[in-house]
Each structure stands twice: as C-alpha cells, then as structure tokens.
Amino acid sequence: MEVFWYxxxxxxxxxxxxxxxxxxxxxIIHLFFAKTDKDKEVISKSAGLFWDSNEVWxxxxxxxxxxxxxxxxxxxxxxFYLPLIIVLWLIMFRAIGLELRGQxxxxxxxxxxxxxxxxxxxxxxxxxxxxxxxxxxxxxxxGVENGISLYEKHFFFLPLWDSSFSPxxxxxxxxxxxxxxIGIITVITLAIHGANWVILKTNSSINYKLKTFVFRxxxxxxxxxxxxxxxxxxxxxxxxxxxxxxxxLIIFPGIYFTGIIGLFFIxxxxxxxxxxxxxxxxxxxxxxxxLAAIFPVILPSTNDINESLTIYNTASTNxxxxxxxxxxxxxxxxxxxxxxxxxxxxxxKIDKMEYGHP
Amino acid sequence: MEDMLLYxxxxxxxxxxxxxxxxxLTMGLSLLIVYFKWRYLVSKIEKYNDAAKxxxxxxxxxxxxxxxxxxxxxxxxxxxxxxxxELTGNIIGQTLAMEGMFSFFLESSFLVLFLFGEKLMxxxxxxxxxxxxxxxxxxxxYFILATNAWMQHPVGFEILENGKYVLTHFSAxxxxxxxxxxxxxxxxxSIVTSSFVVAGIGAFYILRGKNIEYGKLxxxxxxxxxxxxxVLLAMPTGDWNAKNVxxxxxxxxxxxxxxxxxxxxxxxxxxxxxxxxVEKKLDNKIAVPNVLSFLTYKDWSKQIPGxxxxxxxxxxSNVPGLYYSYHIxxxxxxxxxxxxxxxxxxxxxxxxxxxxxxxxMIMFIVPFPYIANLTGWYVAELGRQPYLVxxxxxxxxxxxxxxxxxxxxxxxxxxxxxxxxxxxxxxTLVGKIIYYGPKPLKx
Numbered sequence: 137m138e139v140f141w142y143x144x145x146x147x148x149x150x151x152x153x154x155x156x157x158x159x160x161x162x163x164i165i166h167l168f169f170a171k172t173d174k175d176k177e178v179i180s181k182s183a184g185l186f187w188d189s190n191e192v193w194x195x196x197x198x199x200x201x202x203x204x205x206x207x208x209x210x211x212x213x214x215x216f217y218l219p220l221i222i223v224l225w226l227i228m229f230r231a232i233g234l235e236l237r238g239q240x241x242x243x244x245x246x247x248x249x250x251x252x253x254x255x256x257x258x259x260x261x262x263x264x265x266x267x268x269x270x271x272x273x274x275x276x277x278x279g280v281e282n283g284i285s286l287y288e289k290h291f292f293f294l295p296l297w298d299s300s301f302s303p304x305x306x307x308x309x310x311x312x313x314x315x316x317x318i319g320i321i322t323v324i325t326l327a328i329h330g331a332n333w334v335i336l337k338t339n340s341s342i343n344y345k346l347k348t349f350v351f352r353x354x355x356x357x358x359x360x361x362x363x364x365x366x367x368x369x370x371x372x373x374x375x376x377x378x379x380x381x382x383x384x385l386i387i388f389p390g391i392y393f394t395g396i397i398g399l400f401f402i403x404x405x406x407x408x409x410x411x412x413x414x415x416x417x418x419x420x421x422x423x424x425x426x427l428a429a430i431f432p433v434i435l436p437s438t439n440d441i442n443e444s445l446t447i448y449n450t451a452s453t454n455x456x457x458x459x460x461x462x463x464x465x466x467x468x469x470x471x472x473x474x475x476x477x478x479x480x481x482x483x484x485k486i487d488k489m490e491y492g493h494p
Numbered sequence: 495m496e497d498m499l500l501y502x503x504x505x506x507x508x509x510x511x512x513x514x515x516x517x518x519l520t521m522g523l524s525l526l527i528v529y530f531k532w533r534y535l536v537s538k539i540e541k542y543n544d545a546a547k548x549x550x551x552x553x554x555x556x557x558x559x560x561x562x563x564x565x566x567x568x569x570x571x572x573x574x575x576x577x578x579x580e581l582t583g584n585i586i587g588q589t590l591a592m593e594g595m596f597s598f599f600l601e602s603s604f605l606v607l608f609l610f611g612e613k614l615m616x617x618x619x620x621x622x623x624x625x626x627x628x629x630x631x632x633x634x635x636y637f638i639l640a641t642n643a644w645m646q647h648p649v650g651f652e653i654l655e656n657g658k659y660v661l662t663h664f665s666a667x668x669x670x671x672x673x674x675x676x677x678x679x680x681x682x683x684s685i686v687t688s689s690f691v692v693a694g695i696g697a698f699y700i701l702r703g704k705n706i707e708y709g710k711l712x713x714x715x716x717x718x719x720x721x722x723x724x725v726l727l728a729m730p731t732g733d734w735n736a737k738n739v740x741x742x743x744x745x746x747x748x749x750x751x752x753x754x755x756x757x758x759x760x761x762x763x764x765x766x767x768x769x770x771x772v773e774k775k776l777d778n779k780i781a782v783p784n785v786l787s788f789l790t791y792k793d794w795s796k797q798i799p800g801x802x803x804x805x806x807x808x809x810x811s812n813v814p815g816l817y818y819s820y821h822i823x824x825x826x827x828x829x830x831x832x833x834x835x836x837x838x839x840x841x842x843x844x845x846x847x848x849x850x851x852x853x854x855m856i857m858f859i860v861p862f863p864y865i866a867n868l869t870g871w872y873v874a875e876l877g878r879q880p881y882l883v884x885x886x887x888x889x890x891x892x893x894x895x896x897x898x899x900x901x902x903x904x905x906x907x908x909x910x911x912x913x914x915x916x917x918x919x920x921x922t923l924v925g926k927i928i929y930y931g932p933k934p935l936k937x
Binding site: 185186188189191192194195196198199200202203204206207209210211212213214215217218220221224225227228231232235236239240279287288291292293452453455456459460463464467468470471474475477478481482 | 555558561562563565566568569571572573574576577579580581582583584585586587588590591592593594595596598599600602603604605606607610611614615660661662664894895896897898901904905908912916919923926
C-alpha cells in the first residue's frame with residue numbers, strides 16, 4: 137500500500153516537473169533570449185495560458201503526500217521552512233508577473249512584469265533543484281549535535297546555509313556547493329525543456345537560435361550530470377547501490393540519457409514535438425532516477441543515530457491508505473483526462489490565440 | 495515558545511483572512527455567471543452573454559488571487575503546524591488531498607477553457623465549462639469544510655498509543671453533523687457576497703449614468719438573489735449552526751453570546767455590550783430576556799450554561815474577540831436583510847431604479863458582506879480555541895517543533911508586505927474592469 141501511494145505521488149510530482157517545468161523554462165528563455173516585443177509577448181503567453189493548470193499538480197501532489205506520508209510532510213516542510221516559504225513567494229511573484237503583464241498597454245508596465253516572471257522562473261528552477269539536492273544529500277535528522285538528538289528523531293531544521301557551504305559539514309545548510317550543482321543542472325534542464333516548448337508552441341523569431349542553445353547546453357548538462365554522479369557517490373557512498381542491487385531500476389537513468397543523447401540531434405528532427413518529447417524524457421528520467429536511487433528512503437539521515445525516513449516509517453495507517461486508494465484511482469484518472477482535454481483543446485501554436493483581458 | 499505560537503497563529507490568521515477575500519466571491523459569482531450564460535443560451539439576447547463575460551473577467555482576477563494566496567495555506571500545515579500535520583494527517587490529509595484532486599483540478603483545468611475558449615468550442619460547450627468551474631469551486635468549499643468540520647467536531651477516528659489520530663470510518667468524515675449546516679451557511683454567504691457585488695456594480699452604473707442597460711440587469715439580479723440569500727443565511731442555515739455550537743461546543747456558545755452567568759430559567763439575548771473580562775460581566779448591556787433560550791431550544795425557560803459553568807482552560811482563549819465577531823456577523827446579516835428587503839420591495843413595485851438613496855446604499859454596502867463572511871469564520875475558529883481538534887488537541891501542541899519564532903516573524907512580515915502589494919494590484923485591476931464596464935473597448 138505504501139508502495140502504491142509512493143508510485144502515484146512520484147508520477148504526480150514527475151508530471152508536475154514536466155508541465156510546470158516547461159513554463160519555468162519558458163521564463164528562463166524569456167529572460168535571456170526574448171528581445172523583440174512580439175517574442176516577449178508569445179513566450180510569456182506560452183507560459184501564461186498554462187501555469188495555473190500545471191501548478192495544480194503540485195497542489196495535488198502536496199495533498200497526497202500529506203495524506204499518505206504525514207510524518208514526512210511534517211518533517212520536510214518544517215525542516216526546510218525558509219526555503220519553502222521563499223519558493224512560495226516566488227511562485228506568487230511569477231503568477232502575478234504572468235497575469236499582470238497584459239493588463240495595461242504600457243511598455244514599461246510590461247517590462248516590469250516580464251522581468252518578474254523571468255527572474256522568479258529562474259530562481260524557482262534553481263530552488264527546486266536545490267531541494268532535490270537536499271533530498272539526495274540527506275539532512276541531520278533529529279538535529280544531532282555531539283551525539284545527542286535535539287529534536288524528535290524525525291524532525292530537523294536546516295538553515296539556508298552553513299558557513300562552510302560544504303555538503304560534508306556536520307551541519308550542512310540548504311545551500312551548499314553540491315545542492316547548487318544540482319540546482320544548476322535543474323536550471324539547464326528546464327531551460328532546454330522550456331526552449332523546446334517555445335519552439336513547439338510559438339512561431340517566435342528565435343526558434344532557430346533556440347535549437348543551437350539546446351544543442352550547446354545539452355553538452356554542459358551531460359558533463360555536469362556525470363560530474364554530479366561522482367560527487368554524489370563520494371559524499372553519500374551508498375547512493376548508487378540501488379542500481380547495482382536492482383538492475384531493472386537502470387531504466388530510469390536510461391530514460392534520462394536517451395533524452396540527452398536524442399537532443400544532440402535537435403537540428404535534424406523533423407517535427408517540433410520530438411524535441412519536446414526528448415526533453416520530457418530528460419525531466420522524467422532525472423526525477424525518477426533520483427527517487428529510485430534512494431528508494432525506499434525518502435529522506436536520508438546524515439547521522440548514525442537517527443534512521444532515515446522511508447515510505448514505511450512515515451506512512452499513514454493501512455486503513456487510511458486503502459480507503460484513499462478507492463478515491464485516489466478515480467481522481468488520478470480524472471487528472472489525466474482533464475489534462476488531455478485541456479491540452480487538446482489548446483493544441484497548436486498559440487500566437488493567434490486570444491489571451492489576456494481585452 | 496509563547497511568541498512562536500503567537501506568530502504561527504497570526505501568520506495563519508492573516509494569510510487565511512486575506513485568502514478568503516477571493517474564494518468567497520468566486521464561489522458565488524461562478525453560480526451567477528452560469529446563470530447569465532444560461533439565460534443567454536435560452537434567450538440568445540447578447541446582453542446576457544456580455545454580462546457573463548464581464549463577470550468572468552472579475553472572476554479571473556479573483557481566481558488567480560485565490561490560487562496564489564491559497565497555496566500558502568496548504569504549505570503552512572507542514573511548515574508551521576508540523577506536529578498537527580504529523581498527528582492528524584492520516585485524517586485531514588484525506589479531505590485535503592481530495593480537494594486538490596477533485597475540485598481544484600477541475601476548476602483550474604476548465605477555467606482556462608472558459609476564459610479563452612468561447613470561439614473555439616461553441617456556446618453549449620462554453621456553458622458546460624462554466625458549469626464545471628462552478629462545480630469545482632463548490633466542491634472545493636465542500637472538502638475544506640469537511641476538513642474544518644472534523645477539527646470542530648472530530649468523528650470516525652481513534653487515537654493510537656503514540657498520540658496519532660487515525661481514521662477508522664471514512665464515511666464519518668462526510669456524515670459529520672457539523673458539515674452540512676456549515677457548508678450550506680458558507681456557500682450561501684458566498685452567494686450573498688457575490689450578489690451584493692453584482693448589485694453594487696449595477697447601482698454604480700445607474701448612478702454614474704453609464705452602461706445603464708447593464709446596470710439595471712446587474713442590480714435586479716443582485717437584489718433578488720441577494721435578498722433571498724440573506725434570508726436563507728439567517729434562517730435556516732445560521733440557526734442550524736448556532737444550534738450545533740450550543741450542542742457540541744457549549745463553552746464557545748456561552749462566550750459568543752456573551753453569557754457570563756447562568757440564568758435560573760431562560761437566557762437573555764444580548765444585542766449590545768462590551769465583555770469585561772476582569773469583572774466577568776458585560777458593560778453597557780442591552781438584552782432581551784429569555785429570547786436566546788427560545789431561539790435555541792424553542793423553550794422560553796430552558797437553562798443555558800454560562801461561562802461560569804466551565805473551567806477557564808475549556809473556555810475560548812479570546813472571549814471578547816469571539817463575542818465581537820459573532821455580534822458583527824449577526825448584526826450585519828440583519829442589516830443586509832433590511833436593506834435588500836427594502837430594495838426587493840421597491841423592485842417589486844417597479845421603483846428600484848429611480849430611488850437614489852437605496853442605490854447609494856447598495857453601492858456602499860459592498861465591503862460589508864466580506865466583513866460578515868470573515869467574522870463568521872472568526873466565530874468558527876476563535877470558538878474552536880484553545881484547541882486545534884476540539885476537546886482533544888491543544889493549539890499549542892500543534893506547532894512545528896524545530897522552527898524558531900524569529901523565522902516565523904520573518905515570513906509573517908514578508909507575507910504582510912507581499913499581500914499589501916497584491917491587495918493594491920487587485921483593487922487596481924478590478925477597478926479598471928469595473929470602470930470600463932461590460933462593453934468591449936473600441937480599438
């Protein structure tokens with residue numbers, strides 16, 4: 137039952153990163169590449185039409201974690217207090233930026249909200265990556281100092297950073313050089329994903345230039361990914377063992393690298409959707425590989441005193457999980473049905489679509 | 495620890511208060527939009543479609559604000575109330591997750607189609623998407639109220655040795671006797687807010703002498719719906735809720751009604767007075783004898799326990815706050831029935847559009863249903879104190895054990911600043927939409 141909910145939640149969160157990932161990415165592309173007014177308009181529209189229905193996946197995922205793994209929810213949300221609230225504020229700023237830019241016909245007004253949208257998208261991608269990095273690295277569960285737990289064994293609190301910025305320090309912060317590397321990987325991945333989205337959904341004048349961008353940053357992504365694997369293995373020595381013990385899990389990194397390799401041929405692809413599918417594979421593969429590597433742990437402990445949080449020691453009761461399965465399956469199917477209906481009706485290039493409040 | 499609890503509570507109270515400005519309009523307004531759209535489908539008169547599209551714009555701004563101020567609510571369960579989440583997530587996680595999956599999703603997916611898809615889909619499908627948005631927003635209210643009902647009157651659970659609350663009867667969450675009265679009261683209150691807004695905008699257009707055709711439509715729709723809803727708000731739904739409080743939370747009932755001392759036979763109903771917590775009495779009291787007993791139990795001489803019957807720690811922690819919230823809500827509700835009753839009679843006698851004083855009143859009354867809605871929620875939430883789960887889990891036991899008060903104050907201040915900005919932007923945008931009115935701009 138725990139595994140069932142774990143898979144459902146993993147899928148919902150992976151879909152969230154694929155969907156909202158492209159509008160974060162569109163924001164990053166907007167910030168660095170959109171120069172003409174027309175391009176700015178269509179790129180922000182390619183995110184503005186969809187952000188809201190994409191972000192519901194995060195809300196749904198959050199709700200399901202709360203229901204299925206309440207101890208994990210309580211531990212992680214209070215332990216990462218400041219970064220999460222900052223993420224919240226960024227989500228709000230980004231939404232305001234997208235919704236407000238079209239409200240008044242002044243260039244200055246548009247420029248302000250475009251920058252808000254771009255910068256908050258960039259920072260959000262970075263912070264989500266850093267969050268993932270924290271889960272990969274693990275935290276000091278129980279707040280152990282000198283062999284004594286300061287809190288109950290499943291609670292912790294992380295400052296934003298520790299003066300050493302090192303993942304191997306006794307009291308690592310949220311931001312250290314390892315989590316920042318994962319953050320940068322996420323930013324690049326989502327920027328590539330967003331570029332493919334912009335190419336797919338718009339007729340912007342920079343579509344061709346974006347393909348060159350995807351090609352070049354794909355190289356950097358590949359190098360960074362391989363480097364990060366070595367670092368991860370060195371700071372958290374068992375982190376890749378899962379793939380050796382359960383070889384079928386290799387499929388997830390397989391998905392990731394298929395996407396990356398495919399993207400090297402971006403300029404030869406016949407259809408724009410193919411590029412988007414490839415970067416979707418990268419996002420999906422990246423998330424699922426990280427989760428699979430630590431399964432069934434969901435938050436590793438960096439000390440020897442308190443055990444890591446797993447799906448088993450943080451789960452709700454069996455009764456709760458099984459009644460929830462009844463409505464969960466229906467809900468889960470509905471989520472996909474709504475998504476498909478919506479994406480189909482809003483299919484095609486969006487340049488001509490009516491957007492904003494006339 | 496003390497300031498930690500204070501900041502946590504302040505942050506939640508502040509963010510939920512600001513948040514609830516938006517859903518209370520969208521839930522009711524979605525119903526009125528569906529009504530206008532339906533009138534258009536039946537009559538094919540363009541005016542109704544314009545009305546639906548005009549309110550859709552206001553709806554969209556409100557909805558966006560509702561979404562971005564709503565996500566912090568879900569987050570705060572974990573960030574600020576981690577212990578509460580850990581102990582009760584097994585139960586309230588069910589209803590909150592269902593809210594995300596069944597209602598928020600429905601609403602968000604179809605809103606974008608409703609806003610931008612009219613030409614794409616044709617009128618009937620457009621009506622359907624509007625209806626689904628309405629359904630989603632009401633379902634959302636239902637699941638949130640189910641969550642709150644469990645906190646007010648916990649059912650269908652057991653407490654394990656490690657202190658965790660676990661679900662034993664899923665259906666009990668929805669059979670909760672607290673739920674249906676609270677849900678209906680809340681939804682009708684949101685219809686009141688939205689119909690008052692619709693009527694207020696209508697009155698504004700008539701008084702301003704612009705968009706008069708629309709003004710009349712908005713005013714008459716708002717007045718009829720607003721009057722009916724205001725009456726239903728008091729009787730029967732308000733009455734049901736009061737009886738529930740008397741039955742399940744007698745200490746809160748005594749506090750909200752301002753009964754310090756138990757009367758031998760039959761309790762008076764307090765109209766005006768200020769709670770004096772030192773001398774344990776009401777200052778400057780105006781009250782009518784025995785009426786409260788009659789309203790609550792249909793028995794003029796039934797004894798109702800006053801605050802003197804309860805231990806200090808069972809009483810709500812903020813008695814004056816609860817008392818004022820309740821009396822403001824009830825007082826405003828009475829005024830609404832009065833003003834909209836007069837407007838309704840004037841409309842009946844076909845004099846509404848010419849009678850200026852009532853138009854002015856309808857225009858300026860718009861903020862007050864918001865106040866009544868919010869104070870209504872304060873009654874529920876202050877009445878639940880000092881508990882998170884009534885009678886069982888103290889609020890002070892629910893806060894995050896590892897977050898320091900300095901961090902919470904930092905984020906509280908951040909929210910205050912951010913919401914100030916949001917509030918200004920919101921008023922600017924809605925002001926702009928109302929100023930330009932339903933006719934599309936000529937380019």
